[in-house]
Amino acid sequence: MWYLCVFFHRLLEYRKSEFESLAGLFEGRGGATALEWRLPEDHHPDSPFHFVNLPSDELAVSIASRSILVKGIYELWGEGGSFEELEESIKSYPDDRKLPYISPGSTFKITVESFGKAISSEEQKDRMHKLEFISFKGRVNLKNPDHRFCLMANNDYGSNNGLPSAVQMRMFFGRELGGADRKILQTYELKSRKYLGPTAMDAEIAFLMANHAQVKPGKLVYDPFVGTGSILVAASHFGAMTMGADIDIRVVRDGRGPECNVWSNFKQYGLPMPISLLRADNNLPPWRSGLKEIFDAIICDPPYGVRAGGRKSGGRKLLKGVIGPYTVPDDKRTDHIPSTAPYSLVECVHDLLDLGAKMLVMGGRLVYFYPILRDEGSGEPTFPEHPCFEMIATCEQILSYRYSRVLVTMVKVAPYTEDIESAARAQHLEFRENHNKWMEDGNLHSAVFSPVDDVNVNGSGEKFSSKPKYRGKYV
Amino acid sequence: MRLLTHNMLSSNIKGVTNGFPLLIEAVKVVEKEVDFNEDFLKNMFVKVEWKALVEASRTLGYTELPESAEASMLDSDEFLRKFHHALLELHLEDGALVCPETGRKFPVSKGIPNMLLHEDEV
Numbered sequence: 001m002w003y004l005c006v007f008f009h010r011l012l013e014y015r016k017s018e019f020e021s022l023a024g025l026f027e028g029r030g031g032a033t034a035l036e037w038r039l040p041e042d043h044h045p046d047s048p049f050h051f052v053n054l055p056s057d058e059l060a061v062s063i064a065s066r067s068i069l070v071k072g073i074y075e076l077w078g079e080g081g082s083f084e085e086l087e088e089s090i091k092s093y094p095d096d097r098k099l100p101y102i103s104p105g106s107t108f109k110i111t112v113e114s115f116g117k118a119i120s121s122e123e124q125k126d127r128m129h130k131l132e133f134i135s136f137k138g139r140v141n142l143k144n145p146d147h148r149f150c151l152m153a154n155n156d157y158g159s160n161n162g163l164p165s166a167v168q169m170r171m172f173f174g175r176e177l178g179g180a181d182r183k184i185l186q187t188y189e190l191k192s193r194k195y196l197g198p199t200a201m202d203a204e205i206a207f208l209m210a211n212h213a214q215v216k217p218g219k220l221v222y223d224p225f226v227g228t229g230s231i232l233v234a235a236s237h238f239g240a241m242t243m244g245a246d247i248d249i250r251v252v253r254d255g256r257g258p259e260c261n262v263w264s265n266f267k268q269y270g271l272p273m274p275i276s277l278l279r280a281d282n283n284l285p286p287w288r289s290g291l292k293e294i295f296d297a298i299i300c301d302p303p304y305g306v307r308a309g310g311r312k313s314g315g316r317k318l319l320k321g322v323i324g325p326y327t328v329p330d331d332k333r334t335d336h337i338p339s340t341a342p343y344s345l346v347e348c349v350h351d352l353l354d355l356g357a358k359m360l361v362m363g364g365r366l367v368y369f370y371p372i373l374r375d376e377g378s379g380e381p382t383f384p385e386h387p388c389f390e391m392i393a394t395c396e397q398i399l400s401y402r403y404s405r406v407l408v409t410m411v412k413v414a415p416y417t418e419d420i421e422s423a424a425r426a427q428h429l430e431f432r433e434n435h436n437k438w439m440e441d442g443n444l445h446s447a448v449f450s451p452v453d454d455v456n457v458n459g460s461g462e463k464f465s466s467k468p469k470y471r472g473k474y475v
Numbered sequence: 476m477r478l479l480t481h482n483m484l485s486s487n488i489k490g491v492t493n494g495f496p497l498l499i500e501a502v503k504v505v506e507k508e509v510d511f512n513e514d515f516l517k518n519m520f521v522k523v524e525w526k527a528l529v530e531a532s533r534t535l536g537y538t539e540l541p542e543s544a545e546a547s548m549l550d551s552d553e554f555l556r557k558f559h560h561a562l563l564e565l566h567l568e569d570g571a572l573v574c575p576e577t578g579r580k581f582p583v584s585k586g587i588p589n590m591l592l593h594e595d596e597v
């Protein structure tokens with residue numbers, strides 16, 4: 001059955017993939033879920049209004065209530081380009097679908113909303129009264145009604161705020177089944193988080209990552225770059241058991257004191273503590289060789305060298321090559337702090353894919369952020385691939401004039417074997433050679449922070465045509 | 476550090492053939508309550524190396540786990556509770572994990588194991 005899905009007008013590229021990930025979660029299906037979507041007449045894909053085909057009301061409610069970006073999902077009773085058309089449409093909607101919700105003894109509430117144009121409360125009341133032809137027999141209850149209805153209008157707002165104008169206004173009237181509970185964003189907002197680090201994940205994005213990873217109670221989620229635990233907090237809120245590792249022991253073990261560390265972040269919200277936190281190097285992981293297919297999801301934000309650089313084990317020996325092995329005298333061993341070497345993004349992501357290929361269960365998801373430069377010029381950005389994984393979604397979030405980060409969602413479709421390991425290595429080397437000249441070591445950092453003149457501009461100066469003007473960090 | 480974690484870790488020092496399981500030197504052991512989740516336990520049971528878990532739990536002072544276990548035992552609530560306790564509620568706060576081949580100690584402090592290798596172990 002077709003439902004009207006109204007999204008919040010933000011993080012546009014995340015909306016449908018979040019919706020589809022949640023559909024897969026509640027239907028119990030692994031792999032990718034492709035739903036049927038349709039746009040209302042004359043609407044632009046960036047519009048908040050979309051029709052989606054779902055098998056049941058239950059699924060619609062489950063998806064909407066767990067989501068972060070679905071403002072509301074409605075059983076559509078009518079639509080039209082004018083009030084007259086809308087009235088006709090509602091009148092022709094089958095009575096047996098309407099009667100149960102307007103019966104005497106039930107309570108209801110109607111909300112009037114307008115996208116793209118503010119309307120006064122006078123105008124709202126006016127529109128509400130025009131709906132009197134629907135003979136509501138129940139009583140109005142504004143606080144806690146049995147049934148909620150919404151009269152929505154998508155307006156012709158001109159091209160002032162950058163959105164292409166709808167050719168004409170369109171109105172929708174529907175019975176609300178559910179919508180996102182965005183109160184959790186306020187509960188978990190970073191502003192009031194006890195222990196923060198410079199790259200702590202924004203609460204809204206952390207929940208989106210957990211939804212893309214299909215987190216649910218009883219699952220085990222791992223973050224190999226846990227930092228202050230902001231991603232695990234979101235996973236824990238949705239009921240998962242969590243585990244995290246970081247190469248920097250000060251962040252993981254000490255924090256900023258006994259009341260201000262990763263553990264206190266979980267205590268703050270009454271969430272179960274992570275099962276384990278450890279200091280480990282993702283490049284040389286401490287797992288036993290027989291261990292595999294243990295994590296249900298791996299969700300992380302790897303260091304890309306822009307605001308936080310990655311490190312791996314090795315230190316001077318790897319840096320200079322010629323110097324003989326640096327041997328630690330026995331009496332200094334206990335307190336020795338091993339030096340670390342720079343860890344390029346490409347190698348980091350390769351190790352992450354390798355980790356996922358071995359340690360994710362079949363059908364488990366790998367969800368991580370990958371940075372891209374916005375002036376790559378020629379066509380679509382490319383992402384690292386791995387024979388064990390199928391790409392599900394890429395959601396871009398523009399961070400600045402020059403770079404974005406993309407939330408990559410992949411699902412494990414093939415078990416890890418030795419053959420796969422060599423194929424993966426080959427793919428990694430090919431990717432590194434051909435696609436990542438900008439990403440190696442310092443280059444991403446300088447590309448982002450150097451003055452505009454230094455950046456390589458191709459002759460025409462026309463660089464960022466791919467995304468519409470209103471796209472910014474939160475849209 | 477919980478025994479579930481211990482069951483996943485090994486000493487991957489260059490040259491070591493089998494760094495699992497790590498021996499435990501317990502200085503401070505704590506018991507922390509964790510919510511009981513049957514599905515999670517059943518999923519983990521398949522992944523766990525049972526002998527290593529039993530050994531480790533004995534080192535931490537818990538002797539209730541049977542020497543060997545099979546999937547059919549998961550139906551018993553009593554067994555599940557013991558499994559839950561050993562896997563998730565026993566906590567090594569301070570001590571070390573010792574490589575069975577080289578004797579190298581991986582310190583555990585404030586419950587966090589430091590598995591980082593030194594430059595010459597890489």
